[in-house]
Amino acid sequence: NPKAFIFDLDGVITDTAEFHYQAWKQLAEELGIHIDREFNEQLKGISRMDSLDRILALDSSYQSLAAEEKEGLATKKNEHYKQLMQAITPEHILPGIKDFLDTIKSNKIEIALASASKNAPMILEQLQLSDYFRYIVDPAKLSNGKPDPEIFTTAADFLSVDYSECIGVEDAASGVQAINAASMFSVGVGDKEVLAAADMVVEDTTGLDFNKIIEAFRQARN
Ligand code: G16
Ligand code: MG
Numbered sequence: 001n002p003k004a005f006i007f008d009l010d011g012v013i014t015d016t017a018e019f020h021y022q023a024w025k026q027l028a029e030e031l032g033i034h035i036d037r038e039f040n041e042q043l044k045g046i047s048r049m050d051s052l053d054r055i056l057a058l059d060s061s062y063q064s065l066a067a068e069e070k071e072g073l074a075t076k077k078n079e080h081y082k083q084l085m086q087a088i089t090p091e092h093i094l095p096g097i098k099d100f101l102d103t104i105k106s107n108k109i110e111i112a113l114a115s116a117s118k119n120a121p122m123i124l125e126q127l128q129l130s131d132y133f134r135y136i137v138d139p140a141k142l143s144n145g146k147p148d149p150e151i152f153t154t155a156a157d158f159l160s161v162d163y164s165e166c167i168g169v170e171d172a173a174s175g176v177q178a179i180n181a182a183s184m185f186s187v188g189v190g191d192k193e194v195l196a197a198a199d200m201v202v203e204d205t206t207g208l209d210f211n212k213i214i215e216a217f218r219q220a221r222n
Pocket of ligand 1: 008009010011017020043044045046047048051078114115116117118119120
């Protein structure tokens with residue numbers, strides 16, 4: 001059996017993308033910049049500052065902002081986001097995730113979180129899922145974001161588990177890339193074509209079948 005499951009948060013455990021979008025939209029409007037849901041797609045899995053850079057790149061009048069000004073804007077977005085996140089309850093856990101976590105736990109396999117979100121501990125708390133997670137990687141301490149494997153290897157190192165004995169679960173192509181680069185078994189949640197690099201893909205979170213995943217993991221390791 002694998003020794004650890006390492007999860008992404010947004011798009012796997014809960015859908016925070018819409019809340020991030022609302023918060024960025026509010027900030028963008030204050031700056032007179034227009035963004036839509038299609039644009040928001042490229043902000044998934046991307047860090048707060050990188051997301052801000054992509055938004056500011058849409059308007060030539062924001063090309064020479066000082067670092068402190070950008071910090072201020074990023075903080076402002078996060079204030080909007082935290083406000084919206086107050087509405088998050090266990091009802092916002094994606095379908096099948098609670099049962100999947102219970103099954104992993106009852107099989108005595110470790111669980112960790114590899115999310116780019118600095119708000120991840122608060123979100124898990126509100127979803128009432130914190131107790132499942134032995135470790136939550138602090139993205140502020142990383143040198144490189146996904147697709148770099150660092151966030152996944154950091155979790156495995158903390159748990160003292162070989163990378164080859166870990167299974168990573170991701171909804172973003174960059175996340176799957178990060179898992180693969182860490183030599184872990186990758187499970188993609190979402191579009192088969194977008195996540196073609198994953199060792200296994202399920203359409204949505206209801207497809208996360210513990211036995212099927214273990215079977216595919218064993219086959220890949222033989
Ligand atoms: C999530 C979201 C991103 C967000 C990032 C940082 O990543 O997908 O859109 O920009 O976290 O969030 P925060 O501003 O809360 O630090 P993941 O890795 O959970 O998919
Ligand atoms: Mg994600």
